[in-house]
Amino acid sequence: MAIEKLRPSLFSPGILGRYEIPHRIVMSPLTRARTNRAGIPSTLNAEYYQQRASSALIISEATHISAQGVGWVDAPGLFTPEQVAGWKKVTAAVHKKAVHEKSGLIFAQLWHMGKLSHPSFQPNGELPVSSSAIKADGEANTYDGAQPNVTPRALETHEIADVVEQYRIAARNAMDAGFDGVELHAAGGYLPAQFLSDSSNKRTDAYGGSIENRIRFVIEVVEALSEIWGGDRVGIKISPGISFSDAGGSNINETAARLVERLNRFDLAYLHVLERIKFPGQSMVPDVDHQALRKIFNGPYMANGNYTKEKAQRSIEDGKADFVAFGRPFIANPDLPQRYRKNAPLNEPDGETFNGGDHRGYTDYPTLEAALTT
Ligand SMILES: Cc1cc2nc3c(=O)[nH]c(=O)nc-3n(C[C@H](O)[C@H](O)[C@H](O)COP(=O)(O)O)c2cc1C
Numbered sequence: 001m002a003i004e005k006l007r008p009s010l011f012s013p014g015i016l017g018r019y020e021i022p023h024r025i026v027m028s029p030l031t032r033a034r035t036n037r038a039g040i041p042s043t044l045n046a047e048y049y050q051q052r053a054s055s056a057l058i059i060s061e062a063t064h065i066s067a068q069g070v071g072w073v074d075a076p077g078l079f080t081p082e083q084v085a086g087w088k089k090v091t092a093a094v095h096k097k098a099v100h101e102k103s104g105l106i107f108a109q110l111w112h113m114g115k116l117s118h119p120s121f122q123p124n125g126e127l128p129v130s131s132s133a134i135k136a137d138g139e140a141n142t143y144d145g146a147q148p149n150v151t152p153r154a155l156e157t158h159e160i161a162d163v164v165e166q167y168r169i170a171a172r173n174a175m176d177a178g179f180d181g182v183e184l185h186a187a188g189g190y191l192p193a194q195f196l197s198d199s200s201n202k203r204t205d206a207y208g209g210s211i212e213n214r215i216r217f218v219i220e221v222v223e224a225l226s227e228i229w230g231g232d233r234v235g236i237k238i239s240p241g242i243s244f245s246d247a248g249g250s251n252i253n254e255t256a257a258r259l260v261e262r263l264n265r266f267d268l269a270y271l272h273v274l275e276r277i278k279f280p281g282q283s284m285v286p287d288v289d290h291q292a293l294r295k296i297f298n299g300p301y302m303a304n305g306n307y308t309k310e311k312a313q314r315s316i317e318d319g320k321a322d323f324v325a326f327g328r329p330f331i332a333n334p335d336l337p338q339r340y341r342k343n344a345p346l347n348e349p350d351g352e353t354f355n356g357g358d359h360r361g362y363t364d365y366p367t368l369e370a371a372l373t374t
Pocket residue numbers: 028029030031032060061062109185187188237274276277304305306307325326327328329354355
């Protein structure tokens with residue numbers, strides 16, 4: 001009986017680094033492209049996040065750390081005073097709601113797009129940077145429409161410390177902006193992943209070649225973030241199974257396992273793993289051993305990717321995950337934890353309004369309460 005009681009569920013409280021959280025339902029980072037060209041969050045963005053403050057933790061949409069890191073139309077940044085002021089509105093709105101709901105933590109997801117940026121986003125129209133000068137397949141979505149990806153410029157060895165510094169400054173700015181912590185976006189083929197993958201990274205210095213060398217950049221960034229926040233307010237998101245944008249490569253399991261092993265010394269708040277996703281044209285390598293990563297990691301494991309409530313519940317009960325991050329379900333259901341708790345029906349997300357636009361498909365999805373009273 002006592003053992004039964006100790007078995008965690010999706011709805012039992014948990015510890016996430018420095019924080020106690022009321023349940024295990026996390027809002028996954030979701031780029032919604034509704035700031036402006038200057039990357040400054042607005043009151044509309046504050047309203048959207050406030051609506052979702054009953055999540056155990058909100059992980060913000062990916063947020064550019066520097067002018068060099070920019071590469072997405074109308075996505076926010078954390079490198080100008082105006083952006084920090086904009087984010088203050090968001091974090092204050094989330095925290096205000098939290099007083100009532102005993103939750104409402106928000107971490108900033110830190111983003112450098114590396115070669116998936118485009119010269120039209122870069123200062124003086126320069127080439128975007130990466131680990132190596134290898135062009136990714138596909139197109140960049142620019143202010144002038146879709147344009148083919150370009151061959152990036154490989155960072156000089158001495159420049160890598162500057163990029164780590166960009167992360168450090170953004171992490172400091174996140175603190176000034178009132179966030180509760182930061183998550184390193186090391187998933188999805190962006191700059192950190194461009195260092196991890198041996199199809200993207202052909203360097204011959206200390207940042208390329210062996211697994212130990214390819215993980216070095218990510219470890220240095222996590223070290224910088226931990227110096228600012230303490231490891232227990234830093235998370236990392238990885239997606240070892242994603243193979244688009246040259247993010248795949250060989251020895252994926254070994255690389256991910258070594259990375260996670262090396263991350264253990266920071267006592268991070270969590271390891272967030274995008275395990276699977278079905279997007280058009282984006283495939284996952286099928287044989288990634290996510291549970292091996294869970295076993296290697298010495299902190300909480302946050303699972304993500306096509307989870308339903310039932311699947312999340314099972315994973316937590318079976319000890320396969322400590323938290324589950326939900327993406328698309330949170331787009332359409334601002335009160336997702338309440339709906340899951342009550343076994344209530346879910347609103348369906350509208351893919352047409354995911355990326356850019358106004359309040360429609362952003363802040364106008366009804367809560368259960370609103371749906372019941374209309
Ligand atoms: C519209 C949209 C925007 C996304 N933006 C981000 C992002 O900024 N950062 C990130 O790490 N993942 C991003 N993702 C991936 C989600 O966080 C999540 O990993 C993915 O949707 C799988 O979870 P789900 O099946 O619960 O939606 C995005 C996904 C969608 C649908």
